[in-house]
Amino acid sequence: MASWETVIGLECHVELNTQTKMFCGCRNVFGAEPNTNTCPVCMGHPGSLPVPNAEAIRRIVKIGLALDSAIAPHSLFHRKNYFYPDMPKNYQISQYDLPICVGGHLDIDLADGSTKRVGITRVHMEEDTGKTTHGSESGRIHEAEYALIDYNRAGVPLVECVSEPDMRTAEEAAAYLRELRATLEVLDVSDVKMEEGSLRCDANISVRPPGSEVLGTKVEIKNMNSIRSLERALLYEAQRQIQTMEAGERLVQETRHWDEGSGMTTSMRSKEEAFDYRYFPEPDIPPLEPSDGWVEEIRATLPELPRARRLRYEALGVRSEVVRVLVADRTSVMLFEGAVAAGADPAPAATWITQDVAALRNETGSDGALTARHVADIVRLVADGTVSGAGAKQALADAFSSGAGIPEIVERLKLRQVSDTDTLGTFADEVIDEHPDVVEKFRGGKDGVIGFLVGQLMQKAGGAANPKVAQELLRERLRG
Ligand SMILES: [Zn+2]
Structure with missing residues (x-):
C-alpha cells in the first residue's frame, strides 16, 4: 500500500428540513403515507410553475457561509434532463455552471492530533427525486417482480456539497463527513440522518504513484449509508484498485455500488453509459441575486x-x-x-x-x-x-x-466528609495504639501498610473521613 497514494473527494447530498418542498407548498416530512404529499408542481403536470422556497435558499446560504464559501451575487437554476420513473418531470431542477456557493473549506481534526483543510468546490441547490422500492422475494433489484414509487420525496430541497479531491485516506474521508454532519446539525438546516437518507454521500476515489500530480482513473462509489460503511467501502476500493494496477490490468472509469453485506463494491455502470444531461437554464425561475445585506443578515445568525x-x-x-x-x-x-x-x-x-x-x-x-x-x-x-x-x-x-x-x-445521606483534624487526629491516635504490629512494619519500611491504617481510621469515622486528610494525619504521627 505504501507505494500508492489514494485520492478521495466526496459529494454529499443534504435534504433540508424545511416545512415545505423546494418549488411547491407540499409538506416536507419523512415517513408519511406514500404519495400523500404531492401536487401538480412536484408531480410535473404540464402548465404548473415552480416557485423557489425562500427558506431553503436562506439555509443553503447559511451552509455556504459556515463552509467559508463565496455567495454568488448571481446564480441560476438549470434543468438536468434524464428519464427515471421516480422523477415525474423527466428533468431535475438543479444548478449547473452558476451555483449559489462557490469555493470554501472545512477543517478536520485527525486522530493523530493533526488538522487538515479540505477544499469545498461548490455547494448548490436542487430538488430530490421520488423513491422507488423494488419488490422481489430475494430482495434483489434485478429479480424484482414489481416496483413501488413514492413521490413524497420528489421536490424536497436538496443541497449538494462537493469537496475537492483533498483526502488521502479513508480515515480522512470519515473525519470530513463527521465534521460536515456536525456542522449541518448545529446550523439546524437538516435532520442529517444517514439511515433515513437525509444525508447521503458518494465518494470519488482513485490511486496514483506518490508524487504524481496526475489523477488516476476515477471510480465513483454509491450507496454508503453510514460513516462506517463509507470508511469500509473506501478501504476496500483502494485495495481493489491497487491490486488491479499491480496485476498490470487497466482500471475502468465507472460507478460502483457498495454492498454492505459482502463488504465489496460491484460495477453499476461504466462511463460509456454515462448520461448526457442536456443541461439548459430553467426558463420558469429567474436568477437568484441575493443582496449583500441579506447575506450579512444570515451570517449574523451563524452559531x-x-x-x-x-x-x-x-x-x-x-x-x-x-x-x-x-x-x-x-x-x-x-x-x-x-x-x-x-x-x-x-x-x-x-x-x-x-x-x-x-x-x-x-x-x-x-x-x-x-x-x-x-x-x-x-x-x-x-x-x-x-x-x-x-x-x-x-x-x-x-x-x-x-x-x-x-x-x-x-x-x-450524610455524605459530608469529616476533615476536622481534631476529631480525625483522635481516631489516628487510637488506630496507632490498636495496631502496634502494623505500625512496626510501616516504620520498618513497608509503606504500603498505610492503606490498612487509613482503612481502620475510615471505619472509626463511619466512612465519612476525608481519606487524604486521614492519611496525612497518620503519616505525621508515624514519622514523629
Ligand atoms: Zn408539491
Missing part, C-alpha cells in the same frame, strides 16, 4: 461551529479526548455549558458529564432530573473536600432520580 467549540473547550482545560466525547452529544453540551456558566471548573465538569452522568443516562435511557446546577454543585463540593469522589457519585445518582438539590442530598 458557534463544531470545530470552534472544540477548540474553545480545549482552551478551558478540557482534554481533547474528553472534548470529543462531550461535543458528540447535545444534552452533554447543554449540561456542560450550564455548569460552566454556573461557575464550575470546566475540566472536572466535563469528566463528570462524559463519565458518571453518561453512565446514568445509558442505564436508564433517559436524561433523569439532572440539571447543570447539580453538576456545578458536585464539582464544587468535591473540589473543596466537602464530599469524597464516592460520596459525590452517590449524590449525583440521587439527584438524577429525585431532582433534589445536591447540598440537601449531601445532608440527607
Whole structure:
C-alpha cells in the first residue's frame, strides 16, 4: 500500500428540513403515507410553475457561509434532463455552471492530533427525486417482480456539497463527513440522518504513484449509508484498485455500488453509459441575486461551529479526548455549558458529564432530573473536600432520580466528609495504639501498610473521613 497514494473527494447530498418542498407548498416530512404529499408542481403536470422556497435558499446560504464559501451575487437554476420513473418531470431542477456557493473549506481534526483543510468546490441547490422500492422475494433489484414509487420525496430541497479531491485516506474521508454532519446539525438546516437518507454521500476515489500530480482513473462509489460503511467501502476500493494496477490490468472509469453485506463494491455502470444531461437554464425561475445585506443578515445568525467549540473547550482545560466525547452529544453540551456558566471548573465538569452522568443516562435511557446546577454543585463540593469522589457519585445518582438539590442530598445521606483534624487526629491516635504490629512494619519500611491504617481510621469515622486528610494525619504521627 505504501507505494500508492489514494485520492478521495466526496459529494454529499443534504435534504433540508424545511416545512415545505423546494418549488411547491407540499409538506416536507419523512415517513408519511406514500404519495400523500404531492401536487401538480412536484408531480410535473404540464402548465404548473415552480416557485423557489425562500427558506431553503436562506439555509443553503447559511451552509455556504459556515463552509467559508463565496455567495454568488448571481446564480441560476438549470434543468438536468434524464428519464427515471421516480422523477415525474423527466428533468431535475438543479444548478449547473452558476451555483449559489462557490469555493470554501472545512477543517478536520485527525486522530493523530493533526488538522487538515479540505477544499469545498461548490455547494448548490436542487430538488430530490421520488423513491422507488423494488419488490422481489430475494430482495434483489434485478429479480424484482414489481416496483413501488413514492413521490413524497420528489421536490424536497436538496443541497449538494462537493469537496475537492483533498483526502488521502479513508480515515480522512470519515473525519470530513463527521465534521460536515456536525456542522449541518448545529446550523439546524437538516435532520442529517444517514439511515433515513437525509444525508447521503458518494465518494470519488482513485490511486496514483506518490508524487504524481496526475489523477488516476476515477471510480465513483454509491450507496454508503453510514460513516462506517463509507470508511469500509473506501478501504476496500483502494485495495481493489491497487491490486488491479499491480496485476498490470487497466482500471475502468465507472460507478460502483457498495454492498454492505459482502463488504465489496460491484460495477453499476461504466462511463460509456454515462448520461448526457442536456443541461439548459430553467426558463420558469429567474436568477437568484441575493443582496449583500441579506447575506450579512444570515451570517449574523451563524452559531458557534463544531470545530470552534472544540477548540474553545480545549482552551478551558478540557482534554481533547474528553472534548470529543462531550461535543458528540447535545444534552452533554447543554449540561456542560450550564455548569460552566454556573461557575464550575470546566475540566472536572466535563469528566463528570462524559463519565458518571453518561453512565446514568445509558442505564436508564433517559436524561433523569439532572440539571447543570447539580453538576456545578458536585464539582464544587468535591473540589473543596466537602464530599469524597464516592460520596459525590452517590449524590449525583440521587439527584438524577429525585431532582433534589445536591447540598440537601449531601445532608440527607450524610455524605459530608469529616476533615476536622481534631476529631480525625483522635481516631489516628487510637488506630496507632490498636495496631502496634502494623505500625512496626510501616516504620520498618513497608509503606504500603498505610492503606490498612487509613482503612481502620475510615471505619472509626463511619466512612465519612476525608481519606487524604486521614492519611496525612497518620503519616505525621508515624514519622514523629
Ligand atoms: Zn408539491
